[in-house]
Amino acid sequence: MQRVDPVSAYPPASSRTIEQWLDPDLGSRYSAEFGTRLREIADARAGVAAMWAAFLSLGLSAVLFALVMLAVTARVDATVPWMIAGAAVAAVSALFLRRVRRWMPRPGASVASRGPGDLxxxxxxxGAILVALNALFAISVLTTGDFGPILFVDLGTVLLLASAFIVPPAIIGRSRETLRRQAAKDPRLLATLERERLTWTPRPGTSMFGPL
Structure with missing residues (x-):
């Protein structure tokens, strides 16, 4: 049965091939805020990937911090549980992060992000949080002259801030470039996007299938 595209003021999904819809030159002709199905897919996938990447970073940070504490204090009983827990979180997060590469968000799906939108x-x-935290400790450090505690606090804070404020925005900010790169390297993902192109119909907020 021949597909009949619904009447719309915008070009139908069948007006271009999936490769043409993914072309960055075509995407540059439309504002970044213009909603399309491909951009919806990219943003939703990046939002979920950012969440699992943050957990992965958090798990690895726990392992790293525990290793530093072990080297300084030699307290195995206080650090090994942190290593085990961190490694478990990192392993589970890596598994789910890998599964995101095969995930295709349903039409209308969105992943809310409350943090920064780019790196x-x-x-x-x-940086602002780290500076503010060190400013609070400055008086205590200058009074006692003991920099040891603040160094440990800074290390833990940097690792935590990286997991929460740097890793997710870095992924979300490059959502569309990432989908384009993954589609170019993964024939299965490209085939999935092609099936999406063949079955997609306009929805409120997404009047066009592409561009990306």
Whole structure:
């Protein structure tokens, strides 16, 4: 049966091939805020990937911090449980992060993000928090002259801020470039996007299938 595209003021999904819809030159002709199905897919996938990447970073950070504490204090009983827990979180997160590559969000799906939307914003937010925290400790450090505790606090804070404010925005800010790159390297993903193109119909907020 021949597909009949619904009447719309915008070009139908069948007006271009999936490769043409993914073309960055075509995407540059439309504003970044213009909603399309491909952009919806990219943003939703990046939102979920950012969440699992944050957990992965958090798990690895726990392992790293525990290793530093072990090297300094030699307290196995206080650090090994942190290593085990961190490694478990990292392993589970890596598994789910890998599954995101095969995930196709349903039409209308969105993943809310309350933090910075790109790497630059994440770096500014993390830097501001770190500076503010060190300012609070400055008087105590200058009074006692003991820099040891603040160094441990800074290490833990940097690792935590990286997981929460740097890793997710770095992924979300490059959502569309990532989908384009993955589709170019993964024939299965490209085939899935092609099936999406053949079955997609306009919805409120997404009047066009592409561009990306």
């Amino acid at each position: 630059r914003g994440g770096l500014w937010a993390a």
